[in-house]
Amino acid sequence: MWSYAGSLSRFCERAQALIHGDLHTGSVMDTPNSTQVIDPEFAFYRPMGFDIGAFVGNLILAFFAQDGHAHEGNDRKEYKEWIWRTIEETWTLFQQKFTALWHQHKDGSGEAYLAEIYNKPELQQLVQEKFMKDLFHDTLGFGAAKMIRIVGVAHVEDFESIKDDSKRAACERQALELAKLLLEERRNFQAITEVV
Structure with a gap:
Protein backbone atom coordinates (compact mmCIF):
# COMPACT_ATOMS: atom_id res chain seq x y z
CA MET A 1 0.00 0.00 0.00
CA TRP A 2 1.21 3.50 -0.79
CA SER A 3 0.88 5.27 2.54
CA TYR A 4 0.56 9.02 2.89
CA ALA A 5 3.84 9.19 4.80
CA GLY A 6 5.58 7.03 2.21
CA SER A 7 4.32 9.09 -0.71
CA LEU A 8 5.18 12.36 1.04
CA SER A 9 8.66 11.04 1.73
CA ARG A 10 9.03 9.92 -1.90
CA PHE A 11 7.83 13.30 -3.13
CA CYS A 12 10.18 15.28 -0.86
CA GLU A 13 13.27 13.12 -1.24
CA ARG A 14 13.34 12.35 -4.97
CA ALA A 15 14.71 15.33 -6.82
CA GLN A 16 14.94 13.47 -10.12
CA ALA A 17 14.13 16.28 -12.54
CA LEU A 18 12.86 19.80 -12.91
CA ILE A 19 9.10 19.24 -13.11
CA HIS A 20 6.22 21.51 -14.02
CA GLY A 21 4.48 20.92 -10.69
CA ASP A 22 0.92 21.52 -11.93
CA LEU A 23 0.75 19.71 -15.26
CA HIS A 24 -2.75 19.10 -16.58
CA THR A 25 -4.54 19.34 -19.91
CA GLY A 26 -5.11 23.08 -19.45
CA SER A 27 -1.32 23.57 -19.29
CA VAL A 28 -0.67 22.09 -22.74
CA MET A 29 -1.06 24.15 -25.92
CA ASP A 30 -0.95 21.97 -29.00
CA THR A 31 -0.94 22.66 -32.73
CA PRO A 32 -0.13 20.35 -35.66
CA ASN A 33 3.43 21.76 -35.63
CA SER A 34 4.28 22.26 -31.96
CA THR A 35 3.38 21.56 -28.37
CA GLN A 36 4.02 24.08 -25.61
CA VAL A 37 3.51 23.80 -21.86
CA ILE A 38 2.49 26.98 -20.03
CA ASP A 39 2.10 28.14 -16.41
CA PRO A 40 5.39 26.86 -14.96
CA GLU A 41 5.08 28.87 -11.74
CA PHE A 42 5.15 25.70 -9.59
CA ALA A 43 8.26 24.24 -11.26
CA PHE A 44 10.81 22.65 -8.92
CA TYR A 45 12.93 19.51 -8.57
CA ARG A 46 10.89 16.46 -7.56
CA PRO A 47 10.02 12.93 -8.79
CA MET A 48 9.48 12.67 -12.54
CA GLY A 49 6.39 10.55 -12.03
CA PHE A 50 4.60 13.51 -10.45
CA ASP A 51 4.12 15.46 -13.70
CA ILE A 52 3.27 12.56 -15.95
CA GLY A 53 1.02 11.16 -13.23
CA ALA A 54 -0.77 14.49 -12.80
CA PHE A 55 -1.38 14.68 -16.55
CA VAL A 56 -2.63 11.09 -16.81
CA GLY A 57 -4.77 11.55 -13.70
CA ASN A 58 -6.31 14.66 -15.24
CA LEU A 59 -7.21 12.70 -18.37
CA ILE A 60 -8.75 9.90 -16.29
CA LEU A 61 -10.90 12.46 -14.45
CA ALA A 62 -12.02 13.86 -17.80
CA PHE A 63 -12.98 10.35 -18.88
CA PHE A 64 -15.18 9.73 -15.85
CA ALA A 65 -16.85 13.14 -16.14
CA GLN A 66 -18.14 12.43 -19.64
CA ASP A 67 -21.16 10.41 -18.50
CA GLY A 68 -22.32 13.48 -16.60
CA HIS A 69 -22.17 15.56 -19.80
CA ALA A 70 -23.75 12.94 -22.06
CA HIS A 71 -27.21 13.56 -23.46
CA GLU A 72 -29.50 12.15 -26.09
CA GLY A 73 -27.70 12.36 -29.40
CA ASN A 74 -24.23 12.55 -27.83
CA ASP A 75 -23.28 9.68 -25.54
CA ARG A 76 -19.64 10.90 -25.47
CA LYS A 77 -18.45 7.37 -26.31
CA GLU A 78 -16.07 8.49 -29.07
CA TYR A 79 -14.59 11.18 -26.85
CA LYS A 80 -14.12 8.69 -24.00
CA GLU A 81 -12.31 6.34 -26.39
CA TRP A 82 -10.10 9.24 -27.52
CA ILE A 83 -9.23 9.97 -23.87
CA TRP A 84 -8.16 6.36 -23.27
CA ARG A 85 -6.04 6.39 -26.45
CA THR A 86 -4.48 9.66 -25.34
CA ILE A 87 -3.59 8.19 -21.94
CA GLU A 88 -1.98 5.19 -23.59
CA GLU A 89 -0.14 7.31 -26.16
CA THR A 90 1.05 9.77 -23.51
CA TRP A 91 2.81 7.12 -21.44
CA THR A 92 4.03 5.15 -24.47
CA LYS A 133 8.98 0.22 -14.04
CA ASP A 134 9.50 2.29 -10.87
CA LEU A 135 8.74 5.46 -12.81
CA PHE A 136 5.55 3.90 -14.19
CA HIS A 137 4.42 2.91 -10.69
CA ASP A 138 5.24 6.41 -9.38
CA THR A 139 3.21 7.81 -12.27
CA LEU A 140 0.18 5.74 -11.28
CA GLY A 141 0.55 6.59 -7.61
CA PHE A 142 0.97 10.32 -8.07
CA GLY A 143 -1.76 10.36 -10.71
CA ALA A 144 -4.15 8.63 -8.31
CA ALA A 145 -3.26 11.07 -5.54
CA LYS A 146 -4.01 14.00 -7.85
CA MET A 147 -7.33 12.38 -8.81
CA ILE A 148 -8.37 12.12 -5.17
CA ARG A 149 -8.19 15.90 -4.86
CA ILE A 150 -11.71 16.15 -6.30
CA VAL A 151 -13.05 15.49 -2.81
CA GLY A 152 -10.88 18.23 -1.32
CA VAL A 153 -10.46 21.93 -1.94
CA ALA A 154 -9.06 21.62 -5.47
CA HIS A 155 -12.07 21.10 -7.69
CA VAL A 156 -12.04 19.87 -11.28
CA GLU A 157 -14.04 21.76 -13.89
CA ASP A 158 -14.92 18.56 -15.73
CA PHE A 159 -17.01 17.59 -12.69
CA GLU A 160 -17.99 21.04 -11.46
CA SER A 161 -19.71 21.78 -14.77
CA ILE A 162 -22.08 18.79 -14.40
CA LYS A 163 -25.34 20.46 -13.40
CA ASP A 164 -27.12 17.39 -12.00
CA ASP A 165 -25.75 16.68 -8.51
CA SER A 166 -26.60 12.98 -8.61
CA LYS A 167 -24.90 12.52 -12.00
CA ARG A 168 -21.85 14.44 -10.78
CA ALA A 169 -21.67 12.31 -7.61
CA ALA A 170 -21.89 9.09 -9.64
CA CYS A 171 -19.09 10.25 -11.96
CA GLU A 172 -16.91 11.35 -9.04
CA ARG A 173 -17.51 8.05 -7.23
CA GLN A 174 -16.28 6.07 -10.26
CA ALA A 175 -13.18 8.26 -10.55
CA LEU A 176 -12.41 7.87 -6.85
CA GLU A 177 -12.82 4.10 -7.04
CA LEU A 178 -10.25 3.90 -9.83
CA ALA A 179 -7.95 6.33 -8.01
CA LYS A 180 -8.08 4.12 -4.92
CA LEU A 181 -7.33 1.03 -7.01
CA LEU A 182 -4.39 2.72 -8.75
CA LEU A 183 -3.03 4.04 -5.47
CA GLU A 184 -3.20 0.74 -3.61
CA GLU A 185 -2.49 -1.68 -6.45
CA ARG A 186 -0.21 0.35 -8.70
CA ARG A 187 2.64 -2.19 -8.51
CA ASN A 188 0.34 -4.87 -9.94
CA PHE A 189 0.10 -2.96 -13.23
CA GLN A 190 2.92 -3.73 -15.63
CA ALA A 191 1.81 -1.64 -18.62
CA ILE A 192 -0.38 1.34 -19.39
CA THR A 193 -2.59 -0.91 -21.52
CA GLU A 194 -3.62 -2.71 -18.33
CA VAL A 195 -4.69 0.59 -16.79
CA VAL A 196 -6.68 1.56 -19.88
Whole structure:
Protein backbone atom coordinates (compact mmCIF):
# COMPACT_ATOMS: atom_id res chain seq x y z
CA MET A 1 0.00 0.00 0.00
CA TRP A 2 1.21 3.50 -0.79
CA SER A 3 0.88 5.27 2.54
CA TYR A 4 0.56 9.02 2.89
CA ALA A 5 3.84 9.19 4.80
CA GLY A 6 5.58 7.03 2.21
CA SER A 7 4.32 9.09 -0.71
CA LEU A 8 5.18 12.36 1.04
CA SER A 9 8.66 11.04 1.73
CA ARG A 10 9.03 9.92 -1.90
CA PHE A 11 7.83 13.30 -3.13
CA CYS A 12 10.18 15.28 -0.86
CA GLU A 13 13.27 13.12 -1.24
CA ARG A 14 13.34 12.35 -4.97
CA ALA A 15 14.71 15.33 -6.82
CA GLN A 16 14.94 13.47 -10.12
CA ALA A 17 14.13 16.28 -12.54
CA LEU A 18 12.86 19.80 -12.91
CA ILE A 19 9.10 19.24 -13.11
CA HIS A 20 6.22 21.51 -14.02
CA GLY A 21 4.48 20.92 -10.69
CA ASP A 22 0.92 21.52 -11.93
CA LEU A 23 0.75 19.71 -15.26
CA HIS A 24 -2.75 19.10 -16.58
CA THR A 25 -4.54 19.34 -19.91
CA GLY A 26 -5.11 23.08 -19.45
CA SER A 27 -1.32 23.57 -19.29
CA VAL A 28 -0.67 22.09 -22.74
CA MET A 29 -1.06 24.15 -25.92
CA ASP A 30 -0.95 21.97 -29.00
CA THR A 31 -0.94 22.66 -32.73
CA PRO A 32 -0.13 20.35 -35.66
CA ASN A 33 3.43 21.76 -35.63
CA SER A 34 4.28 22.26 -31.96
CA THR A 35 3.38 21.56 -28.37
CA GLN A 36 4.02 24.08 -25.61
CA VAL A 37 3.51 23.80 -21.86
CA ILE A 38 2.49 26.98 -20.03
CA ASP A 39 2.10 28.14 -16.41
CA PRO A 40 5.39 26.86 -14.96
CA GLU A 41 5.08 28.87 -11.74
CA PHE A 42 5.15 25.70 -9.59
CA ALA A 43 8.26 24.24 -11.26
CA PHE A 44 10.81 22.65 -8.92
CA TYR A 45 12.93 19.51 -8.57
CA ARG A 46 10.89 16.46 -7.56
CA PRO A 47 10.02 12.93 -8.79
CA MET A 48 9.48 12.67 -12.54
CA GLY A 49 6.39 10.55 -12.03
CA PHE A 50 4.60 13.51 -10.45
CA ASP A 51 4.12 15.46 -13.70
CA ILE A 52 3.27 12.56 -15.95
CA GLY A 53 1.02 11.16 -13.23
CA ALA A 54 -0.77 14.49 -12.80
CA PHE A 55 -1.38 14.68 -16.55
CA VAL A 56 -2.63 11.09 -16.81
CA GLY A 57 -4.77 11.55 -13.70
CA ASN A 58 -6.31 14.66 -15.24
CA LEU A 59 -7.21 12.70 -18.37
CA ILE A 60 -8.75 9.90 -16.29
CA LEU A 61 -10.90 12.46 -14.45
CA ALA A 62 -12.02 13.86 -17.80
CA PHE A 63 -12.98 10.35 -18.88
CA PHE A 64 -15.18 9.73 -15.85
CA ALA A 65 -16.85 13.14 -16.14
CA GLN A 66 -18.14 12.43 -19.64
CA ASP A 67 -21.16 10.41 -18.50
CA GLY A 68 -22.32 13.48 -16.60
CA HIS A 69 -22.17 15.56 -19.80
CA ALA A 70 -23.75 12.94 -22.06
CA HIS A 71 -27.21 13.56 -23.46
CA GLU A 72 -29.50 12.15 -26.09
CA GLY A 73 -27.70 12.36 -29.40
CA ASN A 74 -24.23 12.55 -27.83
CA ASP A 75 -23.28 9.68 -25.54
CA ARG A 76 -19.64 10.90 -25.47
CA LYS A 77 -18.45 7.37 -26.31
CA GLU A 78 -16.07 8.49 -29.07
CA TYR A 79 -14.59 11.18 -26.85
CA LYS A 80 -14.12 8.69 -24.00
CA GLU A 81 -12.31 6.34 -26.39
CA TRP A 82 -10.10 9.24 -27.52
CA ILE A 83 -9.23 9.97 -23.87
CA TRP A 84 -8.16 6.36 -23.27
CA ARG A 85 -6.04 6.39 -26.45
CA THR A 86 -4.48 9.66 -25.34
CA ILE A 87 -3.59 8.19 -21.94
CA GLU A 88 -1.98 5.19 -23.59
CA GLU A 89 -0.14 7.31 -26.16
CA THR A 90 1.05 9.77 -23.51
CA TRP A 91 2.81 7.12 -21.44
CA THR A 92 4.03 5.15 -24.47
CA LEU A 93 5.53 8.18 -26.20
CA PHE A 94 7.04 9.46 -22.95
CA GLN A 95 8.67 6.09 -22.31
CA GLN A 96 9.97 5.82 -25.89
CA LYS A 97 11.39 9.35 -25.92
CA PHE A 98 12.88 9.04 -22.44
CA THR A 99 14.64 5.74 -23.15
CA ALA A 100 15.84 7.01 -26.54
CA LEU A 101 17.43 10.02 -24.83
CA TRP A 102 18.88 7.72 -22.18
CA HIS A 103 20.59 5.64 -24.90
CA GLN A 104 21.71 8.75 -26.77
CA HIS A 105 23.35 10.28 -23.69
CA LYS A 106 24.45 7.12 -21.86
CA ASP A 107 28.09 8.17 -21.91
CA GLY A 108 27.43 11.73 -20.79
CA SER A 109 28.98 13.36 -17.74
CA GLY A 110 25.69 13.39 -15.85
CA GLU A 111 24.98 9.69 -16.25
CA ALA A 112 23.85 8.05 -12.99
CA TYR A 113 24.62 4.52 -14.22
CA LEU A 114 28.29 4.74 -15.13
CA ALA A 115 29.65 2.49 -17.86
CA GLU A 116 32.54 1.51 -15.57
CA ILE A 117 30.01 -0.09 -13.21
CA TYR A 118 27.25 -1.12 -15.61
CA ASN A 119 29.60 -2.16 -18.41
CA LYS A 120 27.46 -4.93 -19.85
CA PRO A 121 24.59 -4.08 -22.21
CA GLU A 122 22.41 -6.72 -20.52
CA LEU A 123 23.01 -5.12 -17.10
CA GLN A 124 22.32 -1.64 -18.47
CA GLN A 125 19.07 -2.96 -19.97
CA LEU A 126 18.00 -4.44 -16.62
CA VAL A 127 18.75 -1.18 -14.82
CA GLN A 128 16.78 0.78 -17.40
CA GLU A 129 13.81 -1.61 -17.20
CA LYS A 130 13.78 -1.38 -13.39
CA PHE A 131 13.99 2.42 -13.49
CA MET A 132 11.14 2.67 -16.01
CA LYS A 133 8.98 0.22 -14.04
CA ASP A 134 9.50 2.29 -10.87
CA LEU A 135 8.74 5.46 -12.81
CA PHE A 136 5.55 3.90 -14.19
CA HIS A 137 4.42 2.91 -10.69
CA ASP A 138 5.24 6.41 -9.38
CA THR A 139 3.21 7.81 -12.27
CA LEU A 140 0.18 5.74 -11.28
CA GLY A 141 0.55 6.59 -7.61
CA PHE A 142 0.97 10.32 -8.07
CA GLY A 143 -1.76 10.36 -10.71
CA ALA A 144 -4.15 8.63 -8.31
CA ALA A 145 -3.26 11.07 -5.54
CA LYS A 146 -4.01 14.00 -7.85
CA MET A 147 -7.33 12.38 -8.81
CA ILE A 148 -8.37 12.12 -5.17
CA ARG A 149 -8.19 15.90 -4.86
CA ILE A 150 -11.71 16.15 -6.30
CA VAL A 151 -13.05 15.49 -2.81
CA GLY A 152 -10.88 18.23 -1.32
CA VAL A 153 -10.46 21.93 -1.94
CA ALA A 154 -9.06 21.62 -5.47
CA HIS A 155 -12.07 21.10 -7.69
CA VAL A 156 -12.04 19.87 -11.28
CA GLU A 157 -14.04 21.76 -13.89
CA ASP A 158 -14.92 18.56 -15.73
CA PHE A 159 -17.01 17.59 -12.69
CA GLU A 160 -17.99 21.04 -11.46
CA SER A 161 -19.71 21.78 -14.77
CA ILE A 162 -22.08 18.79 -14.40
CA LYS A 163 -25.34 20.46 -13.40
CA ASP A 164 -27.12 17.39 -12.00
CA ASP A 165 -25.75 16.68 -8.51
CA SER A 166 -26.60 12.98 -8.61
CA LYS A 167 -24.90 12.52 -12.00
CA ARG A 168 -21.85 14.44 -10.78
CA ALA A 169 -21.67 12.31 -7.61
CA ALA A 170 -21.89 9.09 -9.64
CA CYS A 171 -19.09 10.25 -11.96
CA GLU A 172 -16.91 11.35 -9.04
CA ARG A 173 -17.51 8.05 -7.23
CA GLN A 174 -16.28 6.07 -10.26
CA ALA A 175 -13.18 8.26 -10.55
CA LEU A 176 -12.41 7.87 -6.85
CA GLU A 177 -12.82 4.10 -7.04
CA LEU A 178 -10.25 3.90 -9.83
CA ALA A 179 -7.95 6.33 -8.01
CA LYS A 180 -8.08 4.12 -4.92
CA LEU A 181 -7.33 1.03 -7.01
CA LEU A 182 -4.39 2.72 -8.75
CA LEU A 183 -3.03 4.04 -5.47
CA GLU A 184 -3.20 0.74 -3.61
CA GLU A 185 -2.49 -1.68 -6.45
CA ARG A 186 -0.21 0.35 -8.70
CA ARG A 187 2.64 -2.19 -8.51
CA ASN A 188 0.34 -4.87 -9.94
CA PHE A 189 0.10 -2.96 -13.23
CA GLN A 190 2.92 -3.73 -15.63
CA ALA A 191 1.81 -1.64 -18.62
CA ILE A 192 -0.38 1.34 -19.39
CA THR A 193 -2.59 -0.91 -21.52
CA GLU A 194 -3.62 -2.71 -18.33
CA VAL A 195 -4.69 0.59 -16.79
CA VAL A 196 -6.68 1.56 -19.88
